[in-house]
Amino acid sequence: MKNKIQFCIFVLLIALISCSEKNPISIVGEALTVTVKVPEEGTDLEFLWELTNIPDNSNISNSDIKAGDDNISVVFIPDVSGNYSLEVSVFQYNDEISTQSFNFEVIGEEMIAMDEENSDVTKEIPSGINIDDSIINNKESQWYDSESVSELVIAMANDSIISESIIEEAPKEKITKSPLPPKKPPAKKKQSNNRGQSIPFDKNRFTIQISSKKVLSDAKKVAIELIDAGYDAYIQKALFVETNEIWYRIRVGSYDKKETAIAVAKSLSINRREDAWVDYVRYER
Numbered sequence: 001m002k003n004k005i006q007f008c009i010f011v012l013l014i015a016l017i018s019c020s021e022k023n024p025i026s027i028v029g030e031a032l033t034v035t036v037k038v039p040e041e042g043t044d045l046e047f048l049w050e051l052t053n054i055p056d057n058s059n060i061s062n063s064d065i066k067a068g069d070d071n072i073s074v075v076f077i078p079d080v081s082g083n084y085s086l087e088v089s090v091f092q093y094n095d096e097i098s099t100q101s102f103n104f105e106v107i108g109e110e111m112i113a114m115d116e117e118n119s120d121v122t123k124e125i126p127s128g129i130n131i132d133d134s135i136i137n138n139k140e141s142q143w144y145d146s147e148s149v150s151e152l153v154i155a156m157a158n159d160s161i162i163s164e165s166i167i168e169e170a171p172k173e174k175i176t177k178s179p180l181p182p183k184k185p186p187a188k189k190k191q192s193n194n195r196g197q198s199i200p201f202d203k204n205r206f207t208i209q210i211s212s213k214k215v216l217s218d219a220k221k222v223a224i225e226l227i228d229a230g231y232d233a234y235i236q237k238a239l240f241v242e243t244n245e246i247w248y249r250i251r252v253g254s255y256d257k258k259e260t261a262i263a264v265a266k267s268l269s270i271n272r273r274e275d276a277w278v279d280y281v282r283y284e285r
Contacts, residue, residue, distance in 0.1 A: 023105045028081055034102050035073040036088050046091040048273060049074050052101070055082030081108040094277060095212040095247055199238060201280035206261040208252045208268065208276050212238070219248035226252060231268075237284050254281050 026032050036047055049065050058080045065076045065086075078084055083105055090098045210226065210233070213219040219235050226233035236249045252268065255261040258278060265276040 023083070023103045026078065026104055026106050028078055028106055028108045031075050031077050032084075032104060032106075033068055033073055033075050034086055034088075035068070036090065036100055038072055039090070039098065041092075044092055046094075046275070047072070048089040048091065050087050050089075051076075051084070052087045053083060053085035053103075055080050055084075058082065058084075078104070078106040081106050081111070091211075091274075094209060094275070096214065199240075199282045201282040203280060204256065205281035206255045206258045206278055207281045208261055208265045209279050210250045210252060210268065210272070210276050211274050212247045212249045214245075214247060216248050219250050222250045226250070229271075236282065238282070251279075252276075 034049075038045065049062070051060070051062055051065070054060060058078070060076065060079055065074050067073075068075050074086075074088075076086075083103065086102045086104075088100050088102075089096050090100070211222055213222070216235075223233045223235050231252045232254075233250060233252050236251055238247045238249050239245075240247065253261065253264065255264075261278045265278050268276040
């Protein structure tokens with residue numbers, strides 16, 4: 001009986017250890033699907049995915065991130081074992097509204113083989129096989145020899161036997177459930193695209209917006225990249241009275257013809273991963 005109790009506790013210990021992983025685990029060569037958490041007002045959203053951490057010997061890049069079955073998920077295939085991190089920036093009307101991070105631990109086939117070998121320890125020992133007496137007769141005090149642990153395992157075993165006997169005695173009844181009427185999908189709220197229209201502007205001058213950041217230091221990084229590339233980039237502080245928010249817009253140029261601004265915006269969109277768009281030159285409040 002004591003040996004059975006020790007064996008049960010050993011199995012419970014392995015189960016607890018296996019459940020203590022912090023990050024989801026995947027296998028080298030198997031596709032990983034990552035899904036973004038969409039905000040409640042999830043209309044007109046755009047997503048920018050980026051690998052922020054990969055193992056040193058990995059050869060994958062952002063170009064290996066493929067679109068999933070829907071527009072809120074992506075798929076990539078890890079090529080080596082190690083830790084992978086993926087980050088997505090969520091944009092609404094070209095304004096960044098949130099950033100989400102995903103971490104994964106990827107293992108190789110050799111780790112799977114080791115886990116399978118360790119799992120053999122938890123299999124039930126067939127009757128008729130003698131166990132080494134040196135293991136059974138080990139008189140050193142072990143943590144599982146505690147009376148409280150032994151009593152707990154015995155109580156769990158007794159409860160299991162009682163529960164099984166109750167289940168066997170209870171007659172099985174077939175319950176026929178009437179199908180519920182289909183629920184009507186909630187009506188979608190129309191998202192107003194008039195955000196920022198209250199900011200004063202010059203109707204005779206046009207500019208190109210590249211992106212928008214909530215933190216000024218992030219906006220400066222984007223503006224410096226554009227300036228180094230030869231563009232006349234600047235940062236505009238925008239106060240949205242509709243939501244009482246402040247955003248830092250990264251913009252390029254000031255044009256008297258809208259057609260010229262549109263042509264430059266198309267060129268910027270091709271060279272960068274973000275879609276540029278044309279707006280009036282606006283004034284800070």
